[in-house]
Amino acid sequence: xxxxxxxxKVLSHDMRRNILxxxxxQPKGICFSYLLSxxxxxxxxxxxxxxxxxxxxxxxxxxxxHITELGKNVIKETIDLENHVIxxxxxxxxx
Numbered sequence: 001x002x003x004x005x006x007x008x009k010v011l012s013h014d015m016r017r018n019i020l021x022x023x024x025x026q027p028k029g030i031c032f033s034y035l036l037s038x039x040x041x042x043x044x045x046x047x048x049x050x051x052x053x054x055x056x057x058x059x060x061x062x063x064x065x066h067i068t069e070l071g072k073n074v075i076k077e078t079i080d081l082e083n084h085v086i087x088x089x090x091x092x093x094x095x
Contacts, residue, residue: 010058016053023066
């Protein structure tokens with residue numbers, strides 16, 4: 001089981017959050033080549049981030065990458081938190 005601290009560490013990188021967001025939109029899964037074409041990084045970089053997501057039980061691989069239930073819940077909460085923080089910052093700027 002992945003601890004909260006481990007999840008926070010995994011989610012601390014933008015690319016991993018972006019991969020999870022993309023997987024959330026693609027219920028049939030995403031192939032490696034799609035990720036490679038979407039992000040302007042090397043294949044080693046994609047491999048590194050996917051490995052971290054798999055180790056945290058947020059993603060699994062069946063030939064395509066899929067988001068786990070834990071991954072869905074975690075990224076949805078992360079998106080909500082990001083939106084809340086953005087709203088707070090905007091409110092502070094207009095005060």
